[in-house]
Amino acid sequence: MKILVTGAGGQLGYDLIRVLSRHYEVVAASREELDVTDAGAVTNTLRHVLPEIVIHAAAYTSVDLAEDEVDQAYQVNAIGTWNVATEAHAIGAKLVYISTDYVFDGMKDGLYDELDKPNPLNVYGNSKLLGEKFAAMLCSRLFIVRTSWLYSAKGRNFVTKVMDMSKNLAQISMVTDQIGSPTYGLDLAHFICELIGSEKYGIYHASNQGCCSRYDFAQEILKYMESKPASIIPIRAESLKHAAPRPTNSALSHQAIRLNGLTPLRDWRQALRHYLLHEDEVDLPKLVT
């Protein structure tokens, strides 16, 4: 079985490749190898590789910058997904489209399940939602996997930022009024590995179990750091003045995983502990490129 991963140079791409290449022949397509906004390149690559499964992890992910670079965000997240979904369907491949908790407006009191109505607050969320819609229009064998607060051993993310701050700052400020579900890329990759072996198409929310505020998340990270800031100051999100508004609550429930008898991801604290203490023990198999 052959799998093509778009956005293979990103955080999730890195984890997908090291998990999937244990079980499948994996073609890792980073942006340099396949620009998903280039429809001709997408056609040529998919028709040449002929994967049975396409995992579309490529995305424009700069949430604040997207407010200014609106066209670039839509070009990658919506048009790029159109290109990938069209060709995946044409060659009869299953498609996994990775989406986001930022499709929700955060006004719900409680966890978001797969039947909740999206209502994105920012350009990034809107462009990813349009990607979902295009994928659903164009490809019949489709899994939409919405994840949140992702971190991995590759690239910059909230965990690496807090780790850096713990080394360099005497005091840090963290938001208490944004709630979400952290997700360890390695756990998400294992989930996707199980999912693609099934024909249980549809929308899945996939994050580690449980939820927390950014403040709680930072505190949990700092438990494992040798050098710690003297204090963490609780602040409100509005004081950060981000260009892009973010949902106050985007914690995800995992109803589709449960109902379809798939394996839920572990608790977010256990996953974080694994990432911080044992990440380097996960070996990286040889890649097929």
Ligand SMILES: NC(=O)c1ccc[n+]([C@@H]2O[C@H](COP(=O)([O-])OP(=O)(O)OC[C@H]3O[C@@H](n4cnc5c(N)ncnc54)[C@H](OP(=O)(O)O)[C@@H]3O)[C@@H](O)[C@H]2O)c1
């Ligand atoms: N990170 C999160 O907290 C989070 C939360 C929810 C959902 N997600 C979703 O999860 C997926 C993976 O995110 P991630 O954190 O792994 O993001 P990432 O690290 O930014 O990876 C995305 C990758 O896509 C590549 N890319 C950008 N434009 C492209 C193009 N035109 N053609 C091909 N590749 C392109 C990027 O390359 P360059 O680096 O060269 O630009 C990057 O390697 C995305 O769909 C994202 O929307 C992420």
